[in-house]
Amino acid sequence: MDLGVAQNWFFLVIGLVMVAASLVVVTSRNVMHAALMLVATLGGSAALFVLLGAEFVAGVVVLVYIGAVIVLFLFGVMITRVEIGRGSSLDHANPWPAAAIAIATFAVLAGSAVAFFGDAEVDGVAAVRTSDIGTSIFDRFVVPFEVVSFVLLAALIGSIVLARKDPES
Amino acid sequence: MFDYHALAPDFIVAGTVLAVLGADLFLPRERKWLAAVVGILGLTVALIPIVTLAASDDSVRSMMDGSYVIDDFALVLKAFFILTGYIVLLMSVAYVEADRYYQGEYYFLVLASLLGGMVMASSRDLISLFVGLELVSGPAFLLAGWKKADARSNEAALKFFIIGVLSAAILLYGMSLxxxxxxxxxxxxxxxxxxxVAEEPVFVLGILLVLVGFGFKVSAVPFHFWAPDTYEGAPTPVTAYLSVGSKAAGFVGILLVSYVAFAGAPEIWGPALWILAALSMIVGNLIALRQENIVRLLAYSSIAHAGFMLVPFAAAALVEGDSLNQAFEATVTYVLIYGIMxxxxxxxxxxxxxRTGSGQIRDWSGLGSYAPGISILLTLFFFSLAGIPPLAGWYAKFVMFLAVLQNANGWTIALAAIAALNAVIALYYYARVVQSVWMDPAPDEVAPDPEPSGVAPSLGLAFGMLAVAVIVVGVFPEAVGQFAKAASAIAGG
Amino acid sequence: MTLAQFLVLSAALFSIGIYGVLIRRNAVLVLLSVELMLAAVNINFVAFGRYFADSTAGGQVFALFVVTVAAAEVGIGLAIVLLIFRNRASANIDELDVLKW
Structure with a gap:
């Protein structure tokens, strides 16, 4: 990574914030903090998408994830009254096997990616324009686009049925 | 760009999904079963374009730059999903009416999930495959929890859901690599x-993560642990759907990625699937031996069957050319026959x-003496699962062994030996249930029959269709074999 | 910017997500960890899409589909958690002990 380039400084700052925030997500004893730190991680990923010239995806992540999904999470946390504040029963007792698996996964994934891609640059080429994404979705990927609407409809109807309080009979 | 004839089956089922939801709005509470009738009619209509497409001259219809394709494989699997939907709806009508379920939404979700399987069968790119898979699993998570007041059903849904989203994330990471x-x-x-790039570690990792993702979906060992709990807790017709429709969807995914997308790298997925196949057969069957609950027994048996279905993959990987088609054909045959039985x-x-008010095998002892009809059907389907001729199951195992031994070397023979041993173990626990039903004495007080007129007519119809299919396919295996053969044309690309 | 730096970051997020899935007992927290893994997936797709200058914008389109499907899944998951909470006032997956492993 060449630190003479301004973009790399941005990347470094965003990346460190994301890793730190995601570590809080998985270790925090406070469910509310965990959910809010997920906002920071996802916000960081949106910033990375801007760096990569994917402004539309960045916008969708901010609107859908941070705007809707996280709000849903916060509702879930509050409605189910998962111990907000300090809870002792949120984690398994022994973190080391999980940590070993996670570190091994990271070593394998990151090591093999660095070994293969080396210092291949991503910023040499023109970014995709948002209109290209639109054309692509409504042309080549129109079938999954229609299918995903059924996924959302099924999730909506089914979730209402499961979550609603049944009328007494 | 759109070939509406080719898309007709999917469009009709999609329309049926919405029609069922619409019908549910207007049906009074005691007539909700009519929503299932709407669904069954829609599925019947959807079979028409499948037949006309199969009869038409163009064997392959390709759309969206080849990312959505109607070929023989897609048609065979679409027909399979539609017929599975048929049977599952028939099985469900009396079951969901007997209790306080949300019926219209239930049928809607079953059909939506089936639509996902149909989309997967035509998908020839990663996005369609992934979105189709999510349409299969999303409604399935919800259906597993449909017995809202039952804590077991709630847990079944949560466990299934957590494993489902985790496997989706792993699958996606593999796809991204x-x-x-x-x-x-x-x-x-x-x-x-x-x-x-076939030798590159990153590519190998990508393939392996994709296989892990699908391994969860087909409940292959070691990614199986959610299945028994989910199967036991979910409403029984949903369990039937999960063990057949949802599992077949997982196999559609594995078949497509292995034999089409990664056809150039069988030396990567072959050994990995060898291990999954061997572990699934051994672990599934050994644990099934100890089960006291019939649904858990069938859950472990379905894990073992997933192992049998994976066996031909290991053989295909070892040899080039024809064996690829033959192994593909063997797995498709197994999936189709397994679905019926x-x-x-x-x-x-x-x-x-x-009839007995219980799912424990010991409470079924002597069932043959007071419910002979059900017991005869039980014998029929359990012996078919065990692979006893002349019932359909023998042919599934036969083509599986044929595909493996055709290209015999040390590894395939070892796998065939494991499979043969497991076929014997499986025979033992299936026969134990049948023996208990016919030979053991009935309990002193037999519970009064809740339905003196026999089983519900819709369930009876499902029984009739399945029993005929199990016998016909067993006697004339070509009835399934030729479809599997046609479907295998896509193997190797 | 090199491609590898994005891949290392995404590998880190994915591994942290796996750690969370393994260590957390609470269903909502497990779901949060899975969201981290999906964020890693999206970074991969967008970075690779830029790297290949994919003319069909495949990487970005896939990321959009992942976001959409994840939203549907979170809805389903929270409905199930809510259902369980109604019936037994706990969202910890370990306390689900009616069905043994």
């Missing part, structure tokens, strides 16, 4: 580009559990 190594999302593009077994569970 595959995309990164080949620069393509379409299976054709991946296959062409994979020749130059496993749906039958679960239909028996629904009827017998209603």
């Amino acid at each position: 595959v995309y990164g190594m080949t620069g393509s999302l379409s299976f054709d593009g991946i296959r062409e580009a994979s020749a130059s 496993n749906l039958g077994a679960f239909a028996v569970v629904i009827a017998a559990a209603r």
Whole structure:
């Protein structure tokens, strides 16, 4: 990574914030903090998408994830009254096997990616324009686009049925 | 660009999904079963374009730059999903009416999930495959929790859901690595580009993560642990759907990625699937031996059957050319026949559990003396699952062994030996249930029959169709064999 | 910017997500960890899409589909958690002990 380039400084700052925030997500004893730190991680990923010239995806992540999904999470946390504040029963007792698996996964994934891609640059080429994404979705990927609407409809109807309080009979 | 004839089956089922939801709005509470009738009519209509497409001259109809294709494989699997939907709806009508379920939404979700399977069968790129898979699993998570007041059903849904989203995340990470190594999302593009990167660790990791993701979906050992709990807790017709429709969807995914997208790298997925196949057969069957609950027994048996279905993959990987088609054909044959007999077994569970009021095998002792009809059907489907001729199951195992031994070497013979041993173990626990039903004495007080007129007519219809299919396919295996053969044309690209 | 730096970051997020899935007992927290894994997936797709200058924008389109499907899944998951909470006032997956492993 060449630190003479301004973009790399941005990347470094965003990346460190994301890793730190995601570590809080998985270790925090406070469910509310965990959910809010997920906002920071996802916000960081949106910033990375801007760096990569994917402004539309960045916008969708901010609107859908941070705007809707996280709000849903916060509702879930509050409605189910998962111990907000300090809870002792949120984690398994022994973190080391999980940590070993996670570190091994990271070593394998990151090591093999660095070994293969080396210092291949991503910023040499023109970014995709948002209109290209639109054309692509409504042309080549129109079938999954229609299918995903059924996924959302099924999730909506089914979730209402499961979550609603049944009328007494 | 759109070939509406080719898309007609999917469009009709999609329309049926919405029609069922619409019908549910207007149906009064005591007539909700009519929503299932709407669904069944829609599925019947959807079979018409499948027949006309199969009869038409163009054997392959390709759309959206080859990312959505109607070929023989897609048609055979679409027909399979539609017929599975048929049977599952028939099995469900009396079951969901007997209790306080949300019926209209139930049928809607079953059909939506089936639509996902139909989309997967036509998908020839990673995005369609992933979205189709999510349409299969999303409604399935919800259906597993449909017995809202039952804590077991709630847990079944949560466990299934957590495993489902975790496997989706792993699958997606694998897909992203595959995309990164080949620069393509379409299976054709991946296959062409994979020749130059087949040795690279990143590509290998991508393939393995994709297989892990699908391994969860087909409940192959060691990714199986959610299945028994989910199967036991979910409403029984949903369990039947999970063990057949949802599992077949997982196999559609594995078949497509292995034999089409990664056709250039069988030396990567072959050994990995060898291990999954061997572990699934051994672990599934050994644990099934100890089960006291009939649904858990069938859950472990379905894990073992997933192992049998994976066996031909290991053989295909070892040799080039023809064997690829033959192994593909063997797995498709197994999936189709397993679908018939496993749906039958679960239909028996629904009827017998209603008759005896219990899902424990010991409470079924002597069932033959007071419910001979159900017991005969039980014998039929369980012996078919065990692979006893002349019932359909023998042919599934026969083509599986044929595909493996055709290209015999040390590894395939070892796997065939494991499979043969497991076929014997499986025979033992299936026969134990049958023996208990016929030979053991009935309890002193037999519970009064809740339905003196026999099983519900819709369930009876499902029984009739499945029993005929199990016998006809067993006697004339070509009835399934020729479809599997036609479907295998896509193997190797 | 090199491609590898994005891949290392995404590998880190994915591994942290796996750690969370393994260590957390609470269903909502497990779901949060899975969201981290999906964020890693999206970074991969967008970075690779830029790297290949994919003319069909495949990487970005896939990321959009992942976001959409994840939203549907979170809805389903929270409905199930809510259902369980109604019935037994706990969202910890370990306390689900009616069905043994």
